[in-house]
Amino acid sequence: MTRSAERIDLICTSPGTDRYLTVQRYGTPGARPKAYLQAAIHADEIPAMMALHHLRPMLDAADKAGQIKGEIVVVPVANPVGLAQNLAGYHLGRFDLISRENFNRNFLDVATGIAEQVRPLLTDDATRNVEIIREAALAWIDAQGPRNENESLKFTLLKLAIDADTSLDLHCAGEASMHLFIHEDCFNEGGADLSAQIGSIATLVSKHSSGARAFSQAVGAIWADLREKLADTGKPIPTACMSATVEYRGRTDVTDAFAKPDAENLFKVLQRRGVIAGDPGPVPAPLCTPAPVSAMEVGYAPKTGVLTYHKNPGDVVKAGDVICEIIDPMAEDQTKARTPVKTLADGVMFGRRPDRVARPGMVIFRIASDKPLPHRLNRPALDD
Ligand SMILES: [Zn+2]
Structure with missing residues (x-):
């Protein structure tokens, strides 16, 4: 068994209160490929938690069987701050009540933060450049001192995901069918299989990370952004992470009947991404073509x-x-x-x-x- 659990305390925002993340790690720390999954950064989006509830026993079984080849990092409750936002009997969870910021916006712009630092370090070896960029990204996030609970939450989540090869941010919408938001480069680097495997009926691809800087954009677009910022160096920067926002239907679609197959599909995605051994079988026929x-x-x-x-x-x-x-x-x-x-x-x-x-x-x-x-x-x- 190589599974480990870690508790990460958030900055305390009021005397006598205490909030923290739990991080479940499977496989060998540092092993590749690395997958990162988190649920409900919008804390009222419970179907995401339900999918991970069903996935984790599958990961435990794979771990016991020695099938985890890389590393899998799971944050089953990505936003304990929002999860606690019960106002007069109504759960909120989408906005930080102190900064009034949407919990899934304005993640750090890591590419801008590290571009000039990595510029002289880049080589002609794409694989080596990925290592250089990941190392710089982790160190840069570490150096950004969070000033409050909201920042400590967001910086922590970003650091857990920024060096992953696969990063899945699990959400849901109000009343909805399965859909997916993904960077165009990520769609081309495994995202098409993800879209088909989870049964997305609407897959929306974007090119730019500017603007909202949602979590999956902040994690996934760093590669495209650095490619653009450092194009003049002529050094190769591949798209080293397939990052996406998976929308697990509507807010009240919290059932085992949905979540168990959802988890099985995530497991197959992880197999196909090389994180878990075993044959995921053929990719199902896609239910939609991607649209901008x-x-x-x-x-x-x-x-x-x-x-x-x-x-x-x-x-x-x-x-x-x-x-x-x-x-x-x-x-x-x-x-x-x-x-x-x-x-x-x-x-x-x-x-x-x-x-x-x-x-x-x-x-x-x-x-x-x-x-x-x-x-x-x-x-x-x-x-x-
Ligand atoms: Zn959401």
Whole structure:
């Protein structure tokens, strides 16, 4: 048995309170390839925890059988801060209440931090350059002194993942089908198999890490970013990590029936990535073709009112279809109280809001189209 558990204390934010991460490690520390998995950095996204709950006994069994070839690092609860956010009986969990920052935004820009430092060190050997960059990245994150609980959480998670060959950040959406966000380079370096294996019905690929800097972007885009920043050196920098944000359906899809096959699929992904021995079998036929994030149709509520949907996650829709209606419950004439909200694009609806009171500007649905949408080109991909 080589499994070990580590407790990492977060900066204490109030006398008499104590929060920490537990990190489960399988295989030999430092062995390659390394995989990193974390659940619910958005702490209200429990299906992610459920998938790891089912995966961990499989990893224990593989460990006992000596099948773990590399190293696997699992953080089963990535955000104990958000998990504790119960306000008057309602669980929040998405935003840090002190900094008001979305827990999955603004991770450190490691590429900018280390670019000039690694510039003179790079060689003509791509493998050696990966080692140099990982070493510099770990040291640079270590040198960023966290000032508060939120930073200690985010810096710790980033450091655990930054040198991984595979990094999977497990989330869910409001009410949704399986979907995936991934950097284009990562999609080409194993992400296509991941998308097919987990049964994603909408896989959104992006090119740039600027903007939101969500966890999986911060981990995965460092390679593309350094390639760009250090292009003038002519030194080879491969995409050394396949990093993705896996969205395990909707917030209340917390069942063994979903989570067990989800865990089995993750296990196969780890086998295919070379971390665990054994044959994962053939890659299943993909359920979607990847689309750029600019092909993601996002519906915004035009006004407030009662929200009622006419389309469900997984539905194929056509431009002009009414996805939902917003009802003014105070209108004098209730036969004229409805405002339809239509999609401007064809595609597959993969997510919608769990709330049933619309607020102006609120994201109320997401649809994966197959080509960039002119009205989406200059909009942020992650706007909530
Ligand atoms: Zn999330």
